[in-house]
Amino acid sequence: MSSQPAPTRRIDSIDGLRALAFLSVFAFHTWEFAGRPYVPVISSVVGQNIRPDFFVVLTGFVLYLPFARDGSRLDSFATRSYLTRRLRRIVLPYYAALAFAVALPQGLVILMRLLGRDASWQPWPSAGDLVSHLTFTHLFFVDHWDGINGSLWTMSLEMQLYLLFPLLVLAIHRWGVRALLGAIVVAVLFRVGVAVAVDGPRFPDEFLWGASGLGRLMEFAAGMGAAVLAFRARPDLGRLRTAGLALGALCSYWVATARWPISEVLPLRELGLGALFAAVVILTLRTGLSRVVSVLPLRWVGLRAYSLFLVHQPVAWYLSEAMTKFGGLEQGTGLLAVLWTVGLVVVVAVGLVLWLTVEQPCIRWARAVPQRRPAPLDAVGAESRPRQGEPA
Template identity: 60%
Template sequence: MGNADESLRNPPLLGTRLEAYTERVAPGESTIDRVRIAPLDGLRALALLAVFAFHTWEFAGSPEIPVVSEVVSQNIRPDFFVVLTGFLLYLPFARDAARHRAFKTGVYLRRRLRRIVFPYWAALIYAVTLPEVLVAYMRAIGHEASWQPTPGIVDLLTHFTFTHLFFEDYWDGVNGSLWTMSLEMQLYLLFPLLILVAARWGVPALLATMGVSVLFRVAVAILVAENTQFMWSASGVGRLMEFVTGMLTAVVVFTMLDRVRGWVLAALPAGVVGGYLVATLPALQHTVLPLRELGLSLMFSCFIVLVLAVPLLSRAVSLRPLTFVGYRAYSIFLIHQPTAWYFSELLKKVIGVPEGLELLGILWTVGFGVVFLVGWVLFVTVEKPCITWSQRAGAARPQSVFPV
């Protein structure tokens, strides 16, 4: 890793775009904030579409669709986001190992917090107020509607402080899909430690942190009561194996991508399929080992490399609609569940659409349009200004970050 610049040859697919991308990103900053690279935005969009498909499939009554239902029901999108987050955060360091020494924890944390906190808080307020507004509207037009329970002060406090995943009574309150925000915050806080480990001991140390995460999960499976295992398993340490896999994938992209051909290229689809089978086959799930997370780590790592190595796949995920959604994926994700849920309730209870394929078809088309529109408003009004604000963090001390 120490001589990454000397050994690097530009992968034909990404070429100077990836070089510029990592050159212009401050150490530790989310690479997606500075320079747009279409395949990476496309991957973010795919992760978002996976979570949207899962939740709307549930809202439509979990209709049976050959193959599709089996894949959608696995709900593998949190794992995709975790691997992708590790990949994006570590990409500048994978290109240039010298950036480890320039890393400033304070600047990094200011950038991260400015980038994610206010859109998340706005989404929490939206999730709390949306049902009340809808009830008032339905009553105003003469329909019956019941007021929804308002989250308690502790529920709100734990969510606003990203600590809700630590509490059995609150981890899925306010907005059930936002338990992942507590996980993401934990991973962001662990990242400086991982940078320190990687700077001193390199890739073997990152592999060792994966081993620590696996041992932690084994201990959870053995020692923790079954009803609370999820919270422990979904913690930053419990999912660290997936995050570090993303970091290692970034290393692979900058050291091997130009040599991915022949049998190596053929092995990547096998890794995607094999990882999925390890993660989902029922016969492999009755063990203390976290085979699901290990399998999905392999699957998504191979998938990312495959997309970047095969021009046809890269062009497919670089289509303008995907990249447009991918850039706004955070805002759309934050509001997708309550928006899609109440839209599905409107379709069922007001319009009379029955659960099943018809409802699912509407949710996957018109419903996504509604979700995208609300997410776009959040992006324009809150997230985009926060991106600009985050880029100014550390600007007064240019010596602490790479020029942008």
């Protein structure tokens, strides 16, 4: 048994896409904090709120990437090693972000009082908030899903997808890539069942069921499928295939965002966005778009996107409050401009602290998971042979 960390090969353009996914999250929330001002074209795009869908597709792509590069890895996939790496990679930064979200408002109250201004203590999270968030189960509770940091409901979704991933790998090992189509069918049937069976309001009751791992499984499977297609395609797609993918992406966006009566039952939005972002990933990897999204600033942000995402909402929210209460700015395009410039710099600065102090050490900790001798995939808790090129 070797304790050496497995070498990794990052794909610069995927880091660029991660940066764009984070920036779409940041743009949406700051647009909301600024009062949803109307900005031609920009407001209609930002207001679609497609950011979690993009992240889910990218998650499926990155997790399945080693197997798309080398199909023989399916023979020795180790569930225990995989879960150990995932938990070491994501849990401590998430916990640190929860602590930051709880401490930040209290620290600001202390600061305001030291400056001689009135400030009221903010309520502490309930026991239910803390337990559900710490166990990644908050998405299952109407009263707690957004209790500490409203944007971190996606962490419960991500954990569910991490737990579903070994089942998908096992299914692909037995039935081939067509198992991903089966996963999409299961997700669609689940969403239809939710639409029929849930008696509560569409938001948040039906939304929370639809935002679960099974509810978003079609987007996750689309990301895995994108990894397969990207590495089976020729290095140069050619003009015809490129045009076909681009047209497919546009049609998928139309399907996802148009108002269809049947979308009350069928998850056309998630199916469309899954296809859209899968096409975007393939086009990025196999066309000149790769050079566009691989520029250094985007790669730099993409590498740190997890930390930036974890802290962006409370930082941007309290900054927007400070701008309106003490900076004389009213909600509107002026406030939005400040949040998209100064606010982004502040979020990056705070996120960089989390990256340096918590996330980066956790990445090294995850890479140090011992690699063991290969064993059959069908064995429960099977161990894996050393892996090359596994993404961080």
